Amino acid sequence: LVVGAYGMSKYFDWADHKVTSVFADGAGAAVVSRATRAGVGILASELYTEGQYHDYMGVYAGGTAFPINDKNVSEGLHLLKFAKRIPPETNGEHWPRLTNLILDRIGKTVSDVDHFFFTQINIGSIEETMKKLGQPMSKAHNIMDRFGYTGSACIPMALADAARSHKLREGDLVMILGSGGGMSMAALALRWSYDT
Numbered sequence: 001l002v003v004g005a006y007g008m009s010k011y012f013d014w015a016d017h018k019v020t021s022v023f024a025d026g027a028g029a030a031v032v033s034r035a036t037r038a039g040v041g042i043l044a045s046e047l048y049t050e051g052q053y054h055d056y057m058g059v060y061a062g063g064t065a066f067p068i069n070d071k072n073v074s075e076g077l078h079l080l081k082f083a084k085r086i087p088p089e090t091n092g093e094h095w096p097r098l099t100n101l102i103l104d105r106i107g108k109t110v111s112d113v114d115h116f117f118f119t120q121i122n123i124g125s126i127e128e129t130m131k132k133l134g135q136p137m138s139k140a141h142n143i144m145d146r147f148g149y150t151g152s153a154c155i156p157m158a159l160a161d162a163a164r165s166h167k168l169r170e171g172d173l174v175m176i177l178g179s180g181g182g183m184s185m186a187a188l189a190l191r192w193s194y195d196t
Helices: 070-074 089-106 123-133 151-164
Strands: 002-006 026-030 041-049 057-059 080-082 115-118 173-180 184-191
Touching (some): 002 151, 089 115, 089 173, 089 184, 115 123, 115 151, 151 173
Parallel strands (some): 115 173
Antiparallel strands (some): 002 026, 057 080, 173 184
């Protein structure tokens, strides 16, 4: 059982529209098992980080370095803050690069990919990525318009939504691209199977 859960609302400053208009709580899970035949399941993955963004957003008090006290609470440091603006082109720059790296590794081309699942933080980044890859937006499954940004839960939730909608078919090549604060990114290619 693989679970992704996100519960940021407890860290919201409800007066901060930048936070409350984007972030949401959510959870997604998948039962994953060893493939019983070759060529299905996880084909390749890649991790990537850019540490210069480590202080761009976060909850800056509440740990051992900055424990909760009256001063930190009065300054709102126990709540989610955007300290600096992450360049909006970051995902649109690295997601295509990671996609091509993974596809080269497995001997496939971008046109072989049936579905793309992205971190559901910014539709503009997804549109930019799909344009750079020369692929239609119809291949990118999105749920952010219904659920907002649910962090580590958004990709499992999008996969579940696509499976429930009968969009994922046996043998489909699926590309998953995630990113998170800090900044970290991951890419994964898998051959979808309902094999049990």
